[in-house]
Amino acid sequence: MTAQFPEPSPRPVPTEALRASHNDREAVVEQLRDAAAEGRIDFDELDARLERALTAKTHGELALLTADLPPTHSSSAAAESLSPLVLKGGISGASRGPGRWEVPGHVVAHGGVGGVSLDFTRVECRLAEVVVEAYGETSGVTVVIPDGWGVDTGGIDPGFGGLTDRTTPDRLPGTPLIRLTGSGGIGGVVVRHPSKRERRKLGTS
Template sequence: MVEQLRDAAAEGRIDLDELDARLEQAWKSKTYAELAVLTADLPGVSSAGEELPPLVLKGGMHGASRGPGRWEVPGRVIAHGGLAGVKVDFTRVDCRLTEVAVEAYGEAAGVTIVIPEGWAADTSGMDPGIGGLKDKTTPTGFREPR
């Protein structure tokens, strides 16, 4: 990540002050997701989402979200709802992939996934658990819990 940031500065995509701030944040980061945001707005840093580490979001006690806004989508997203829930909004993302795998664990509060017009979601392999599954992308997408 440090090398990618230095390359971005050398190519003039960020100035030296921005480089210093991002390098400081890179050294403080504890997860791949925290590192990924440091280059998400830099074109050409990662040419394929498969190379990005998975995005892991944990709702915990305060909730978590990604988007809306511009961010580069990795090939895999893992969301744990926890007690306060998780929301993943793909409506304004930079996605170069034809498919993104999303693992959603609703837990106590659930996971909300928002996709833009023209995208499709295959929820056939999902276990609705005790809370059920609402798929608003197709007319027959809602399944009651068993």
């Protein structure tokens, strides 16, 4: 008998429906054990959640297990202790991502003449929020965040170039908040989810 697989969907797959990896499950197991050690959950509940974590198939199933827990102190403290990441567009432009990179609690992006691209789609970030200080200057700053992440644009001055927010408001429990500050300058600041072409590269469409 030939195994039947679902037909590929032409529509983007929500982040919560993406398949979880071994590393994803192990990260949640570590967070649950830390929570039990801190007295946030009892050991009976820990056992129940660990069993569900180890058999979870999707990001959404894992997110439900830690939705009522803060990020682990070890991971968040380590990230917050990192020096701010400073990107300067200069003449040729600058970018970080879409590969995996270590996310600090504070990122500063100066668009310059070449522009800056900041892509969070492949990172594993345990911080509750990341401050992105964006200055569009001449050629602008583009920030790309995964589906399910949240963004707060209240701290940014649109300037002449303006602020373009193409994100959706449906933030998932346990995901980071990108807090945008700075100014649009002439080039403007754009924050969005991945495009169709980027989703194809990510394997989510």
